[in-house]
Amino acid sequence: MANQDTRPVSAFNTALKLKGFNVFQLESDSNATRTYSRKDFYKICLTTGNSIVHYSDRSFAVTDTVLFFGNPHVPYSWETLSTSYVGYTCLFSEEFMKLSDRSESLQNSPLFKLSGTPIFPVSIPQRTFLNTIFEKMIEEQQTNYSYKDELIRNYIHLIIHEALKLEPARNVDSHKNAASRLTTVFLELLERQFPIETIDRPLQLTTAQQYAESLSVHVNYLNRAVNEVTGKSTTAHIAERILHEAKALLQHTDWNIADIAYALGFTYPSYFNNFFKKCTGTNPRSFRLAAV
Incomplete structure (x- = not known):
């Protein structure tokens, strides 16, 4: 490709x-x-x-x-x-x-x-x-x-x-709605991690705990705020954004799947394969072939 x-x-x-x-x-x-x-x-x-x-x-x-x-x-x-x-x-x-x-x-x-x-x-x-x-x-x-x-x-x-x-x-x-403001900040920080432009600069923030540490708040406080405002967990937002980026990289680059897995913060390609299949019902290779 x-x-x-x-x-x-x-x-x-x-x-x-x-x-x-x-x-x-x-x-x-x-x-x-x-x-x-x-x-x-x-x-x-x-x-x-x-x-x-x-x-x-x-x-x-x-x-x-x-x-x-x-x-x-x-x-x-x-x-x-x-x-x-x-x-x-x-x-x-x-x-x-x-x-x-x-x-x-x-x-x-x-x-x-x-x-x-x-x-x-x-x-x-x-x-x-x-x-x-x-x-x-x-x-x-x-x-x-x-x-x-x-x-x-x-x-x-x-x-x-x-x-x-x-x-x-x-x-x-002080923001009138602390939960709303924290959620906005979290979503801005999440979006700022993307797009992934090179393989040698992999995604650094991949868990709710890491985002909470970056924002200097307790992870439970972050999770409560995000869930209260959006109805979804912090982890769900992170997973959805990683999945969106994974699809873009599979469709629009010639990077091999192991490199994409690494760039998205997965320790092993098998972890990425399991994540992608759980979210989409298919594996990354099949998704890429279908997109050609």
């Missing part, structure tokens, strides 16, 4: 993946959101305007200028309230930052931890200084300077250190 790519990647996504970083200016609401594979990239935003940021199971009311740090392992969304919204965004992978000898895991940073507060109010003088840093990064990424990646990493470190000097935002809003 010929390998068919049914998930085209935009030129923006392709450039971002090749470089490991991208910096751009937000000029209006229409440009406030770019399409990219968020599960692979950390995000730093310097924005001016009114909005609500939903981060994990918390919401932050944002006014005026803030510095925001987004973790690809933590579901978040940005609800813009202003008619005018300006600023800068920098996207980068952990691999890009790890090329610096002094870099530790970004997930250990207080700015990117799940339990941390990723939003920092910024004064006018601070905004002026940070604007300059973002503008220098935008300018630098267009050059052919041999060491521009290292220079951009230095600029990112400078922004991080400036943020560590700031006091985090305190205006955290």
